[in-house]
């Protein structure tokens with residue numbers, strides 16, 4: 001792999017390219033680095049590479065001509081070289097991107113400075129724009145080093161044992177398992193016994209389990225792309241069972257359109273849809289709360305039909321879902337029952353279409369999923385009362401409209417969107433696709 005670096009600070013790379021395995025790889029010729037000082041491609045006595053931006057504004061911009069000459073100079077010698085501009089506006093650099101680029105013969109890395117480079121170079125001469133993260137550096141040099149280090153580790157011969165690369169975070173699709181070394185005990189902290197057992201199968205199994213756990217807790221989105229075995233799915237299922245999430249569907253106290261406090265009617269659709277939602281996302285239950293015994297008995301009949309009656313024979317899948325419905329006369333009874341089931345009271349999360357309180361974002365709530373049971377309270381009719389929201393530990397960010405503030409969703413839809421936002425990243429169980437015989 002040949003890396004060409006276009007920069008106004010070639011000295012920036014003096015030491016990083018001399019140390020460690022990268023330094024050795026360059027010495028061995030496995031990696032070639034060519035530094036090109038952009039000022040060498042200027043034609044004026046002051047070797048100017050930048051100028052003020054058209055339209056005014058802060059900072060300076062790299063001029064197109066020196067960049068054009070530098071790129072052309074390299075391309076004349078290595079026409080297949082891929083031109084990369086390091087910029088915060090580029091595609092996020094990941095292990096997958098590095099793997100793809102490591103298959104190139106040579107790369108030209110353009111390091112910007114100041115406000116960046118003239119747009120016409122980006123339009124005409126750049127093959128790919130890469131960002132190393134959502135932050136802004138002084139210049140592209142640090143980004144170029146990140147790209148060089150990551151890709152170099154994938155070049156055969158640079159890292160002694162190839163499997164040490166294969167088992168690394170991201171390369172395996174998962175985060176790497178925890179590592180320990182001597183001493184066996186440090187500040188009272190012991191190395192896990194399995195690692196001292198000499199039982200390589202058990203050690204491998206422990207390490208895989210730890211990788212799955214860490215990835216699930218810290219970067220669950222990676223699991224969607226990872227190559228997982230049925231044993232992996234089983235282990236992940238065990239970990240996911242630790243999450244205890246309930247929906248509480250409140251029919252009283254809620255508001256009507258006039259803002260009066262009412263009790264709304266239980267609807268068949270709400271029960272079916274929230275039950276299926278709960279089963280799909282493996283919620284622990286859906287509390288259907290209504291003070292009117294007649295309403296509850298209507299719901300009981302419906303649930304019995306689907307869980308014990310003819311419905312359970314006609315549609316066992318529906319029956320499975322409907323078993324997750326729990327009827328209660330009021331909120332306190334539901335919380336009491338939930339606390340008895342979980343051995344601790346839940347974190348109460350109120351919801352509404354309007355930002356009635358300071359709200360918690362989905363990402364913040366996801367952190368709590370591993371800690372305590374969570375009860376997401378959905379209001380029917382025109383929503384939960386202020387008094388009720390005062391009893392909640394958190395208020396969840398409403399679902400906003402896309403083009404204007406219209407966001408009047410049915411409770412079923414709102415519940416589905418909120419649950420998918422909260423748990424969608426953990427939905428990793430894929431059905432095997434059955435191809436229709438043509």
Ligand SMILES: C[S@@+](CC[C@H](N)C(=O)[O-])C[C@H]1O[C@@H](n2cnc3c(N)ncnc32)[C@H](O)[C@@H]1O
Pocket residue numbers: 085086087088089110111112113114115116117130131132133134135136137138139140141143
């Ligand atoms: C100060 S930055 C310019 C940032 C630019 N004004 C912007 O807001 O997008 C100067 C140079 O640093 C490099 N750079 C800054 N942040 C980067 C990042 N996250 N990834 C890759 N390169 C970056 C780019 O080469 C950029 O041209």
